[in-house]
Amino acid sequence: MYIFGILLVTFMIGGSQACSCFFEPNLEDRFCSHDYVILAFIIDLVEPENGNDQSLANDNIVTINQDPKTYEVYILEVYRPGDDRVKTGITNITTPSNSAACGVNLQEGKKYILGGSLTDPSDLQIYSCGIIFDSSSTEFKAIRNNNFQCDEKTDDNPVRVTNEDNSIVLNEQ
Known part of the structure; x- marks a missing residue:
């Protein structure tokens, strides 16, 4: 029973550190x-x-810089503009630096359909909970071949970055 309690607490702590969407x-x-x-x-x-x-710290504890990652991207097409920050050309997109904070790893030299959040004063942000489809996926082809019509956007996106530390919070519904 003691071991079961330890395992339960371990899973609870581990689960609270992970990204979920x-x-x-x-x-x-x-x-x-x-x-x-x-x-x-x-x-x-x-x-x-x-x-x-x-870097390795005392007792082999790994510390990781938590600054967000920034990708330089060339926007080839805009399917849903959001506002005037989203236009064809070169821009930066940021994402948290690790997957536990819903960060994304993209491969240089590849094309993706990306969907995410616009935050102030930052530019474009992406998270693993967003739209990240590489060119081999069926969703990539579906978005490129469809002309989705969205009603005027209300603030219904369940994931929003609003804190100064770029943490993810859920919108109040």
Whole structure:
């Protein structure tokens, strides 16, 4: 019984550290729930000025810089503009630096359909809960071949970055 209690607490703590998402049941609803949706070519992962290094500390504890990652991308097409920050050309997109905070790893030189949030004063943000489809996925082809029509957006996106520390919070419904 003692071991069961330890395992239960371990799973509870581990689960609280992970990213979890709610996805809309169909692709059009998922498309419309994001502030922007684009076709982007990933140019480069831009390293932060103070680096994004992992280092060993005392007793082999790994510390990781929590600065967000920034990708330089070329927006090839805009499917859902959001506002005037979303237009074709080169721009930066940020994401949390690790997957536990819903961060995304993109491959340089690949095309993706990306959908995410627009925050102030930052530009475009993406999270693993957003739209991230590479060119081999059926969803990538479906978005490129459809002309989804979204009603005027209310603030119904369940995931929003509103805190100064870029933490993810749920919108009040």
